[in-house]
Amino acid sequence: MGCMDSGVSRATAATVLNSLKSGVVPRIGLEYITVGRRNEIQALLQDVSIIEQGGAAVRFIEGKYGSGKTFLMHALRNHVVERNFVVTDVELSVDKRFVGNKGQGLATYKELIRNMATHACPDNGALQLILDKWIGTLENEVVQYEGLVPGHEVFDVRVSQKIYKITSSMEERVNGFDFGKVLASYYKGHRTGDMELQKKALRWLCGEYRTRTEAKTDLGVNLIISDDNWYDFIKLFADFVVKAGYAGLYVCMDELATLYEIPSRVGREYNYNKLLSIYNDALQGKASHLGIIISVTKEAMEDPGRGVFSFGPLKSRLEDTVFAEGGAAGLRDMASPVIRLAALNPGEMYVLLEKLAEMHGKLYGYSPKLEHDDYIYFLKQQYNKTAEGEETTVRDMIKNYITLLNLIQQNQEVPKEKILYAN
Amino acid sequence: MSEGRYNIPRQYKVEKGMPLSTLFEKIDNLKCRRVFESEIASVEWCYHLVDKEGITNVAELVRENGISVFEVQMKRKISTDLLTEVFAGLLRRPMVITYLCDGELSMGAFIPGKQTGSGRMCATDFYPYDADRMIELIDYAADSDKTAEEIHRRIFAMIRQQRRVIMIEKAFERLSHEKEKEQMSFEFSFENLDKIRADADFVQSQLRVV
Numbered sequence: 001m002g003c004m005d006s007g008v009s010r011a012t013a014a015t016v017l018n019s020l021k022s023g024v025v026p027r028i029g030l031e032y033i034t035v036g037r038r039n040e041i042q043a044l045l046q047d048v049s050i051i052e053q054g055g056a057a058v059r060f061i062e063g064k065y066g067s068g069k070t071f072l073m074h075a076l077r078n079h080v081v082e083r084n085f086v087v088t089d090v091e092l093s094v095d096k097r098f099v100g101n102k103g104q105g106l107a108t109y110k111e112l113i114r115n116m117a118t119h120a121c122p123d124n125g126a127l128q129l130i131l132d133k134w135i136g137t138l139e140n141e142v143v144q145y146e147g148l149v150p151g152h153e154v155f156d157v158r159v160s161q162k163i164y165k166i167t168s169s170m171e172e173r174v175n176g177f178d179f180g181k182v183l184a185s186y187y188k189g190h191r192t193g194d195m196e197l198q199k200k201a202l203r204w205l206c207g208e209y210r211t212r213t214e215a216k217t218d219l220g221v222n223l224i225i226s227d228d229n230w231y232d233f234i235k236l237f238a239d240f241v242v243k244a245g246y247a248g249l250y251v252c253m254d255e256l257a258t259l260y261e262i263p264s265r266v267g268r269e270y271n272y273n274k275l276l277s278i279y280n281d282a283l284q285g286k287a288s289h290l291g292i293i294i295s296v297t298k299e300a301m302e303d304p305g306r307g308v309f310s311f312g313p314l315k316s317r318l319e320d321t322v323f324a325e326g327g328a329a330g331l332r333d334m335a336s337p338v339i340r341l342a343a344l345n346p347g348e349m350y351v352l353l354e355k356l357a358e359m360h361g362k363l364y365g366y367s368p369k370l371e372h373d374d375y376i377y378f379l380k381q382q383y384n385k386t387a388e389g390e391e392t393t394v395r396d397m398i399k400n401y402i403t404l405l406n407l408i409q410q411n412q413e414v415p416k417e418k419i420l421y422a423n
Numbered sequence: 424m425s426e427g428r429y430n431i432p433r434q435y436k437v438e439k440g441m442p443l444s445t446l447f448e449k450i451d452n453l454k455c456r457r458v459f460e461s462e463i464a465s466v467e468w469c470y471h472l473v474d475k476e477g478i479t480n481v482a483e484l485v486r487e488n489g490i491s492v493f494e495v496q497m498k499r500k501i502s503t504d505l506l507t508e509v510f511a512g513l514l515r516r517p518m519v520i521t522y523l524c525d526g527e528l529s530m531g532a533f534i535p536g537k538q539t540g541s542g543r544m545c546a547t548d549f550y551p552y553d554a555d556r557m558i559e560l561i562d563y564a565a566d567s568d569k570t571a572e573e574i575h576r577r578i579f580a581m582i583r584q585q586r587r588v589i590m591i592e593k594a595f596e597r598l599s600h601e602k603e604k605e606q607m608s609f610e611f612s613f614e615n616l617d618k619i620r621a622d623a624d625f626v627q628s629q630l631r632v633v
Contacts, residue, residue, distance in 0.1 A: 031627045031630035031631055034627065035622075035624065045629060075630060078630070346611065347610040350611060350617055351623055372611075380607075
């Protein structure tokens with residue numbers, strides 16, 4: 001029995017296959033090729049429901065390079081954006097960390113704000129759209145429920161009242177007063193047609209202001225977003241996007257291994273300490289409508305010398321309990337903050353190959369005549385490479401497989417066995 | 424001519440290749456002879472360990488009682504028990520034999536008994552070369568004050584021990600291989616594949632937002 005017809009479009013099939021052939025995770029169509037991650041997806045979807053209802057969640061996805069961490073993150077990202085979340089992502093690197101003496105924390109924040117995306121603006125740069133949608137929604141409410149139309153002398157007053165009601169509700173949060181004040185400035189610019197003021201407010205929200213004096217002069221606020229406080233503003237954004245009509249904020253952070261590679265112990269500990277605050281905030285109810293998913297390699301997580309577990313407070317929070325550690329009856333606790341991605345087993349790889357063949361057929365309008373034994377032959381060849389000491393990841397196998405499909409499709413007059421068994 | 428390793432002068436280099444046709448003619452069993460003719464590439468008498476010191480020529484050396492060390496190059500792997508037994512019958516002298524094939528080695532030893540045709544022999548299966556499992560022909564620390572016969576007994580005991588270890592390792596390897604085969608056949612069973620497909624379809628339906 002083959003897979004059910006997935007209903008994937010040709011455009012999606014093209015994107016998926018081209019991305020996988022190049023060894024990168026596709027941005028779309030991941031749901032069509034997600035295999036063998038039922039429990040992991042269930043756990044992450046459970047988090048999404050909690051976040052929708054006002055909670056917060058932090059999850060670590062641990063796995064080897066090429067095991068599908070980024071894949072899983074993108075699959076979730078695509079899903080939540082369809083569920084009306086604002087999503088954003090950052091790939092941590094030497095220049096983008098949680099804290100650093102060269103503004104690396106702020107750089108992470110800037111990237112997160114730049115990469116904000118919504119269903120209507122799926123790629124990035126959605127911040128302005130979110131702000132405009134917020135204002136538009138409030139204006140609509142005034143039109144709908146109060147019977148006022150734009151231009152009416154009371155219309156602006158009523159909208160302003162709603163805006164200030166929201167911004168003042170944020171004042172009780174850490175740094176919420178200034179955040180609310182800048183949002184109000186953005187609205188003021190919108191109302192008065194002062195584009196300059198709107199730009200200044202956007203610049204401030206993007207963390208572009210370098211001095212307090214400048215911020216005070218332009219926007220009347222005594223605070224700027226910096227390396228020390230940037231995470232407070234992520235929490236404020238999570239709160240705000242809900243008020244603007246979204247379900248919450250979902251943040252994807254890739255390559256936590258970057259922290260493991262920081263050469264100085266002090267530098268690593270500062271970063272782990274910040275990670276601890278992020279984790280604690282989510283679990284202690286200090287953040288709401290906020291989901292954070294972080295990918296990390298096993299080594300970067302568990303290395304006692306430099307990994308996340310080298311930082312005692314994080315180790316005690318993230319380490320498996322004795323039950324899970326022993327793999328009690330081969331079961332995994334999916335409520336654990338760390339989801340450990342096991343490599344896809346051969347059966348799962350088989351089904352993935354089937355799905356990719358179906359996509360390939362759809363893209364090029366042919367029927368790949370690969371049969372049960374062909375899939376097995378291909379997989380055994382790939383696994384043998386691993387057995388011989390060659391490091392073969394799912395990523396490599398898929399790249400090889402798409403090349404094989406291309407060759408079969410491009411040379412349909414040649415018997416497939418000749419191509420398949422050539423190696 | 425002494426080429427003793429670890430400065431033990433009792434180990435002499437012989438480096439004498441065996442004329443195979445002459446050697447194999449002595450094998451009574453025709454089938455066995457055919458096996459030896461087709462599977463053995465060369466036999467070399469490499470060393471001779473004797474108690475006497477100061478030997479100056481090969482003729483004198485080979486007349487001395489001691490342990491003969493042979494190296495047998497194989498074209499294909501065949502039973503090392505059979506090989507050792509046949510060589511013991513052909514050469515009838517105390518010896519240690521190293522069999523080499525496809526980058527792996529095996530060691531055998533024979534200690535002749537007092538009566539013709541009797542004696543003790545043992546051989547390991549082939550195993551990849553590994554420094555941890557190397558059996559020294561002369562262990563300086565252990566053998567400096569030992570006679571050739573005592574050294575031979577030590578080597579024999581080590582080969583027997585090695586034989587057991589390699590047998591267990593091979594059996595375990597076979598077991599793992601069989602388990603892996605079983606696991607693979609389960610993985611690719613239609614029942615398992617159907618379950619995985621159903622799970623994937625379920626995940627797809629969960630990830631899709633209508």
